[in-house]
Each structure stands twice: as C-alpha cells, then as structure tokens.
Amino acid sequence: MSNALLTVSGVVAGYRRDLPILHGISLEVHRGELVTIVGPNGAGKSTLIKAIAGLVPISEGRVELGGTDITSLATHKMGAASVAYVPQTDNVFTTLTIDENLRLGAAALPRSLAKDRIAQAYERFPALRDHRDRKARVLSGGQRQLLAFARSLLTEPALLMLDEPSAGLSPAAVSEVFGHLTDLSDDGITILMVEQNVKAALAISDRTYVFAEGENRIDGPSGVLADDPDMKAIYFGGTKRSTHAASAG
C-alpha cells in the first residue's frame, strides 16, 4: 500500500537476543489512521512499540517510516525521524515542573519555535497551563497522560505511539484521555496505540491488530473485529488463562 506511514515487517525482538518476545510481527499504519494493538498479557504489544522506538533491540525484520528505514535508529534520534512515544508508566518527569517537562520535550527545536509550540500545547490542554510551575508529581494519572501527550506532540511527529494510555485511570479520566485522542486523530495525527481496554480501543480506532504470544493473530477494521468470534477465543479460550478483564479501566 502506497499510503503506509509505518511498515513493520517480520520483526523479531526481545530484551535479550536469545529470548525473543516478538516472533516475526508485521503491521502497517496509514497516514491519519488511529490503529490499536490488543491482545492478552504477554502478547508482546508493548514490546513492539518499544522496539519501534528503539528501546528494545530488533534482531530480525524491518521498520520503515514513510519509506525510510528506522529499524536500528537510536532512541534519541526518533524525534528527528518524526516518531513520538509515550510510555505506559513513568511517562512524565515528576521532579520537573509541567513547564520544564514541556521545555525538555521541545529541547531539540530551535528556541523560538520551541516557545511557540509550548504556547500551542497550553492552548490545546488549558488544564496544564493552570499548573505550569508546579511539579508534575502533583498531577493525577489522567493529567499526567495529557502532559505526556502534549510533550510528545511538541515536535509535531508524523506518528504518535502510545502504550496503554488508559492504564490505571479512573473511568472518568479514561473518557477524557480518549476524548483527546479522538480529537488528535481528527486533527490528522497518525496514532498507533496499545490498549488493554479492548472495548474502548475498538470503539475509537479505525483498525485493530490482535497479537498473542508474540505473533499476529487477526486484524481488520475495528467495527468488524468487535463482532468477530475469534476475538473471544483469543482472549478467553487460549492456552493462557488471561488475568485481565477486557473492560478493565
């Protein structure tokens, strides 16, 4: 497909070379799409986006962004390559103020541009502006997630990768965070995210990939997958007794 922004083909990766967690994963994300990855615990969902971000070594396969090979690009150069990544936990610097978190996210930009982009971020997330000089540790889980979004958007990445943005949030915070995600997607930002909350993930995304045990299982338009009987089989009928609830917030 010519419209693919991110192409992952046959990726084998793991924290240790002799213990791969991903056994040949492939996926595609098209420009402007919101794609989610779901799957039972241990499926390798988070490992894949960490591998794309350069935090987990890839031993085989290829990752391309807009036709450029970024398979073995160093993590700190990903921003320049237009990939932003928001980790699941510890995704803000709690010892820095909110403003400092944003300044760090914009540190790679020329100073005047950084200033403009930070001003834009405060416009998009006014709640952050109200606390700009407070340490990020005072923020709630949902606010931290928004700060992490704001910070990763400063470089205007082509691709935003999110690792379980709903993890540990209250139902109200989940709907707020997902509301912002839908807005970002509507603004044309391409998003690839990992989610445990399958129902919510299927509801807001364009397409969904289902992983299990480090391999692709099924994928397709989210609306179609929502009614797919295989989904239930993967989650509840697999060899693994999954401990997570599909509706866990």
Added chain:
Amino acid sequence: MLQALADGILSGAIIALGAIGLTLTMGILRFANFAHAELITWGAYMALAAVSLLGPLGGPIGPFSFGLPLILGTIAAMGLTSLLALTIDGLVFRQLRGTSNHLTLVFASFGVSLLVRMLILLIFGGAATYYSNTLQIAIPVAPGLRLMPDQLFALGLAAVLVVALYIFLQRTRLGLSMRALAENPDLTRVNGVSTARVIRWTWIIGASLAAIAGVLYGLTVQLRPEVGFHLILPLFAAAILGGVGNIPGAVIGGMIVGLAEAFAVFILPPGYKMAVPFLILLAVLYVRPTGLFAGTAGAAK
C-alpha cells in the same frame, strides 16, 4: 565558638563542592563512585604542577597568598581532572554500565581510586606540601573571629559556584536534560536527548568542581596524597544527607557535615573527628534512607 562556626562553614563549603559532583554522578549514573574523592586530590596536584610551571607569571595578588599562576593552574586542573574523569568513564565505567550490576561498578570505582591515589603518590611523593610559602596573617572579621584572606576567598568562590550551578541546572537546556536524566534515562532518550552527551557533561562539571575543591583544600589546609581518601566519607555523608541527585541538598549536607566536624572537637577528642561524618551517615540512613531532602533517586522509587 564563632571560630568553630567559621571553620565548619569553610570545610563544609569544600565538602559541598565535592559532594555536588558526587551527587550528580550518583544520581545520573546510578552508582556510588568511590573514585570521586580522588578527583579532588588529582585536581589539587594538577594545579600544583601548573603552579610550578607558571610560577614566573606573577606573585601574590593583594592580601592573598596566591596569584595568576594558581588561577591559571586551577583552570588547567579543571580541564585535566575532567580529562581523567572522562578517561576513567570510557575505560572502566562505560564498559560495565548496562551489562553488570551496580555493585560491580562500585568495586571498580574502589580499584580506580586506589590506582589514582598511587599514581599521585608516585609522581608527587608522599610529603605534605603547599601552593605557596607566603605567610598569611589572619585578619579580624568579627570579635573573636579571625580568618585568613585565602579562607574568605575560598568561601566566596564556593558560594558563587553553588549559585552558578543552581542557575545552570534551572535555566539551561543542558541543566534541564541532566535533571531529567537523573530521574528517568529512557524517557529522556525518548524526548530526543542524547544521554551520552549529557553524561559527558556531568563528568566534566563534577570533575571541575572536584578540582576546585581540591585547590581550595590545598590553599586553606595543605596538599597531601590522601586528601581524597580523608574526604570520601564526608562527601558521601553530605550527598546522602542531601538526597542523591539533589544539588541544594548536597550543599546543605556539606555544611551540616563540616559544622558537625568543627563542633565535635568540643565534646569528642580530636582523634574522633573522622568518625563524625560516619555517625551522621548512619543516623540519616536509619531515620530517612532517601536523605533529608529526597533527591531524584529517592523520588523515582
């Protein structure tokens, strides 16, 4: 009493300069570097070597015992100490970072500290020495308090450096990156910061401050190859007291240790002075393991 206060603040300031470098490298590289104190000795002796080369450049300035040679010598010592720190990091610590556990790095730092101390002993000999033989007359600063001009200079310089470093960490992009790296290395990389570059600057800043601490120690006390060895415990006490990674904490920690040492002579025999930082360290670890002012390492837990 007033004299003990002044002595305590002076040695506290020197301990603080060393402890800042130690707390920075501990916070950012996440291991207890026992070789840090040897950077202080190395810096002091590099300045001595420079002074003996540059001696003809000028005599003492004003009321001080030193002149242009020591000022230039200190700058050279900062460079040479940074070079030593970067060399040690490249040859030893970087090889072990990531692959081995923290204890391996700590033991490696013990080995490095021995090596550096013996190297200094080999080159400069074991005798105590001074930068200058100029006699200084203590001037009365307040009733019951006399200080030498060099001591006042040391205090002033330490204060300026602490403030400058604080502003650097708060205001500059590099300072911000250093604070971020101390909290969360992966997230710092994700934000497009080259951590290798930040680590390099951390060594340069820590080593430069250590060199200055060494020169100030040599200026106000004397130069001995075991300066670092005697300072290692006070340095760790100050850094841990202040919370690992916490710059203002290290300064306050250094002051507490310096003052405690100075006042301890009123209640303990002078021979026990060395034990004071150890007692403070034990007390802090017992009551508040993350330090009086939790630093980045404490907050990250």
